[in-house]
């Protein structure tokens with residue numbers, strides 16, 4: 001696949017993290033994270049802002065020293081074997097800006113030459129990648145004039161030159177327009193089809209739904225859920241019930257009744273006076289509505305939805321990604 005002479009010593013797991021910890025002052029940003037990523041898969045890491053996703057990736061990519069725990073990449077220790085690990089991984093953000101004053105083409109050519117490709121081959125590769133990423137028109141412009149979306153595309157293009165066995169993509173499509181996002185997804189799938197493993201973080205649940213073979217949800221430095229998309233969806237029940245109470249002051253009592261009648265742990269988002277509960281048995285809704293009426297609690301909204309990753313998120317972390325993002 002490329003010029004790497006190092007043979008992964010652990011063919012099965014591309015990433016294995018055990019009890020990873022990173023403390024910044026008083027803040028346990030990563031507080032005992034365990035991860036296992038099978039070689040040849042796309043692994044998604046989800047979590048609200050500040051959950052510790054980037055910090056975890058930085059430790060696994062040898063860019064930050066863990067305070068405790070171990071990280072292994074294809075069996076190699078991120079601390080003891082960091083030199084080897086660095087040759088097995090790509091991290092976006094690392095390549096594209098060799099020099100801000102040079103053009104996109106020049107940057108890609110330099111990068112190819114650094115990887116040992118010949119002059120003609122480097123030029124051909126650069127032109128080919130710029131074409132694939134719709135950057136041909138901008139190829140001659142200096143990088144410092146590139147938009148955020150163009151930079152990200154160039155960044156991923158650069159990681160295709162070397163195509164390392166493991167690629168970390170930290171929010172690869174944040175801020176991209178829908179067409180470019182779809183293009184990125186195609187590229188990521190292509191990377192995996194041709195032998196790479198991808199670990200990506202994302203704020204977009206649909207992205208994880210579309211791309212990831214398995215997902216870890218990280219919240220406050222912990223992995224709070226792990227599994228395939230279907231497993232995670234199943235874990236919140238076959239459907240989810242959403243209730244909104246008219247009087248915000250009723251919310252706690254309403255929640256108590258929901259938990260009691262449905263025999264579940266529901267979640268409350270207080271500002272919206274909304275309760276979300278997993279619901280395995282649709283029959284119980286009638287009982288619930290009667291119980292709420294008996295208690296004199298008036299509802300402004302009732303709906304039953306099939307689970308989405310959004311619900312999974314809400315149920316697991318007690319807060320939605322979108323609400324979290326909106327609060328920022």
Ligand SMILES: Nc1ncnc2c1ncn2[C@@H]1O[C@H](COP(=O)(O)OP(=O)(O)OP(=O)(O)O)[C@@H](O)[C@H]1O
Pocket residue numbers: 024027029047048049050051052053054055056
């Ligand atoms: N270099 C640093 N020094 C001090 N605190 C840091 C540093 N890097 C991250 N943090 C803190 O660690 C916590 C986790 O940050 P991290 O960037 O890993 O979160 P994240 O899950 O990637 O969030 P986002 O979705 O916003 O990218 C945050 O509270 C952040 O403020």
Ligand SMILES: [Mg+2]
Pocket residue numbers: 053054055170
């Ligand atoms: Mg981050």
